[in-house]
Amino acid sequence: MNKLQLNAQSFSNSIGSTTLIGFFIIAFILSSIFTFIDYNRKLSTEIKNIEKRLEGVRVSFASSLTNSLWKLDDEQTKIILESIINLDDLIYVEVKEKDILLHRVGQISSLSTKHMSRSFPLVLKYRDKNRHIADLTVYATTENVAKRLNNELLFSLLSEFIKIFIYGILTLVFIKLVITRHIELITNFFKRSNINESQEKLTLNRSFEIWKRGPDDLDHLVDSINEVVENLQVELHERKKTQKSLEALNQNLEIRVEEKTSMLLDAGRIAAVGEMAGGIAHEINSPLATIHGLARRVQKLCHQKKLNPEILNSHTEKMVMTIERIFSITNALQVLSKSNNELEDSIIYIDKFIEKNLRGIQEITKFGLNSLDFVLIDSPHKFLLDEAVLYQLLYVAINYRMRFFDKSEPSWMRVEFLVDTDSNNLVMTFFDNAKSLEDKDKENLVESFGEKDSKEKGSNLISSSLRSFAEKLSAKILFIDHNKDVFIQIRIPIKGHI
Amino acid sequence: MEISGKSILIVDDEVDLCQVISWEFEDLGMNVYQAHSGNSAIKILKAEAIDFLLTDIKMPDGDGVDLLKMIKECSIDLTSLYMMTGYTDYSDEDLKKLGMTKLYRKPLDIEEIVDHMQAL
Numbered sequence: 001m002n003k004l005q006l007n008a009q010s011f012s013n014s015i016g017s018t019t020l021i022g023f024f025i026i027a028f029i030l031s032s033i034f035t036f037i038d039y040n041r042k043l044s045t046e047i048k049n050i051e052k053r054l055e056g057v058r059v060s061f062a063s064s065l066t067n068s069l070w071k072l073d074d075e076q077t078k079i080i081l082e083s084i085i086n087l088d089d090l091i092y093v094e095v096k097e098k099d100i101l102l103h104r105v106g107q108i109s110s111l112s113t114k115h116m117s118r119s120f121p122l123v124l125k126y127r128d129k130n131r132h133i134a135d136l137t138v139y140a141t142t143e144n145v146a147k148r149l150n151n152e153l154l155f156s157l158l159s160e161f162i163k164i165f166i167y168g169i170l171t172l173v174f175i176k177l178v179i180t181r182h183i184e185l186i187t188n189f190f191k192r193s194n195i196n197e198s199q200e201k202l203t204l205n206r207s208f209e210i211w212k213r214g215p216d217d218l219d220h221l222v223d224s225i226n227e228v229v230e231n232l233q234v235e236l237h238e239r240k241k242t243q244k245s246l247e248a249l250n251q252n253l254e255i256r257v258e259e260k261t262s263m264l265l266d267a268g269r270i271a272a273v274g275e276m277a278g279g280i281a282h283e284i285n286s287p288l289a290t291i292h293g294l295a296r297r298v299q300k301l302c303h304q305k306k307l308n309p310e311i312l313n314s315h316t317e318k319m320v321m322t323i324e325r326i327f328s329i330t331n332a333l334q335v336l337s338k339s340n341n342e343l344e345d346s347i348i349y350i351d352k353f354i355e356k357n358l359r360g361i362q363e364i365t366k367f368g369l370n371s372l373d374f375v376l377i378d379s380p381h382k383f384l385l386d387e388a389v390l391y392q393l394l395y396v397a398i399n400y401r402m403r404f405f406d407k408s409e410p411s412w413m414r415v416e417f418l419v420d421t422d423s424n425n426l427v428m429t430f431f432d433n434a435k436s437l438e439d440k441d442k443e444n445l446v447e448s449f450g451e452k453d454s455k456e457k458g459s460n461l462i463s464s465s466l467r468s469f470a471e472k473l474s475a476k477i478l479f480i481d482h483n484k485d486v487f488i489q490i491r492i493p494i495k496g497h498i
Numbered sequence: 499m500e501i502s503g504k505s506i507l508i509v510d511d512e513v514d515l516c517q518v519i520s521w522e523f524e525d526l527g528m529n530v531y532q533a534h535s536g537n538s539a540i541k542i543l544k545a546e547a548i549d550f551l552l553t554d555i556k557m558p559d560g561d562g563v564d565l566l567k568m569i570k571e572c573s574i575d576l577t578s579l580y581m582m583t584g585y586t587d588y589s590d591e592d593l594k595k596l597g598m599t600k601l602y603r604k605p606l607d608i609e610e611i612v613d614h615m616q617a618l
Contacts, residue, residue, distance in 0.1 A: 282556045285584020285604040286512045292605035293518030300525075318514050366558055 536560025
């Protein structure tokens with residue numbers, strides 16, 4: 001396993017620089033505070049020392065100075081005064097008698113405020129009496145102390161700064177070696193890592209850390225990272241596998257749904273056609289049986305020589321009428337049998353369409369409906385549409401609705417045809433036994449012909465067939481379902497009324 | 499069995515077909531009654547002594563199967579109960595369970611029915 005190498009990072013961007021700068025600032029501030037405290041402490045001590053020296057002048061020199069003044073020994077007086085100003089920080093001394101300056105030694109600037117002074121009365125005991133001879137005033141300066149302490153302060157600050165800098169650099173190097181470079185390595189590991197591919201494990205180079213005795217926090221962190229990455233890769237792999245299987249399953253399901261939908265539509269058409277075929281078979285057989293019976297009757301009467309023109313005319317007339325009935329049914333069948341996917345628009349005269357097809361639909365729905373009527377609402381009645389598909393849609397819609405009738409009651413249906421010039425739609429509205437359906441409900445038609453209603457009614461075959469024909473004409477089916485009472489309105493866009 | 503003088507009820511919603519079949523049985527000397535729905539047929543069966551019944555299955559107002567059920571419910575005694583159809587979803591066996599004697603397909607062969615009656 002290859003060990004990951006540490007990349008060179010610019011110092012300015014590393015965590016070490018931030019640590020060092022922070023360390024410098026905090027350490028320098030703290031160091032400065034303590035140094036200034038120390039400075040003030042020393043200054044105070046030095047001032048006290050000056051005060052002590054001033055006080056010491058009285059103790060040490062007052063007596064001898066008083067004597068030398070009493071004896072008017074100017075030489076001795078001068079020596080004493082010079083001895084006084086030789087003391088540290090004392091710069092000026094004077095002797096006055098009632099504001100008359102008798103002696104002075106040293107110099108003092110009147111502008112200087114950095115000095116301290118102390119006056120002592122010089123008293124001589126003569127013949128048991130204390131006699132005030134003069135006043136001694138001593139001046140001391142604090143400038144020397146301040147200079148000395150300032151120098152000390154500067155030196156102290158400089159040495160502290162150098163110490164802090166050296167400590168900081170050493171700390172930074174140590175942190176860099178022990179922590180920061182590992183963090184950088186871990187960062188690079190995550191930057192370079194691609195969870196989608198298998199990759200080398202994270203390993204830290206800690207061979208030079210001779211003080212290390214066993215696994216520490218960094219080792220535990222690396223172990224945890226490796227474990228997490230490994231788990232993520234396993235998890236991702238599993239998810240990819242699951243996703244692939246789901247995709248495959250989904251694809252399979254889509255194909256199956258398409259197949260089933262196609263089968264359902266086919267089955268719907270077949271069911272509709274099958275149901276219709278049963279009715280048609282019966283409806284054609286019955287008139288055929290009538291014609292057959294009438295023909296045999298004519299034949300029989302002929303053999304018995306009982307056939308007269310009146311009977312013959314009556315029988316043949318019945319035969320012709322019955323044959324015409326068969327024609328109306330076969331005409332309807334011809335239209336229904338058309339299975340072109342391409343629409344063939346032709347001019348439809350709606351009144352003729354109704355006249356031509358009503359009888360055929362009445363015949364083939366006779367056993368589900370006691371009464372079927374088509375009504376044309378006064379409106380423009382010529383437009384372009386595929387007549388065969390319109391007929392198929394009408395027939396399937398009637399069949400669909402018939403399934404909900406209560407068979408114990410007589411059933412009726414009226415289909416109203418209206419050409420809505422505003423929306424350019426042919427509107428077919430189916431009124432029927434839905435007695436409890438109120439008019440206000442019929443105004444709230446919804447476009448719903450979904451799975452729910454068809455499942456509940458168990459008529460999904462017919463409904464899918466109805467949908468299929470509606471889609472062909474881009475028709476909208478509006479629908480209200482109140483238990484057994486179903487109200488349907490179909491709106492078919494027409495190419496243009498003429 | 500001699501069928502002359504026996505009575506038969508023909509039930510079909512096709513009025514002309516009903517008439518044609520009636521002429522055939524009338525020629526054989528039978529008393530023929532006609533009905534065009536199951537409901538009207540049951541009224542005649544209750545009112546008259548009918549020996550034979552020949553009924554269509556598919557009819558708008560009370561079909562042949564409903565008629566069979568009503569005959570069974572009302573315990574109406576018939577010698578034979580024939581059915582005729584152009585097309586039906588019902589099986590022969592199911593109809594026999596309801597009391598039907600024999601099923602004939604349209605167009606009818608009247609002689610076949612007569613033969614069956616006479617063989618009884």
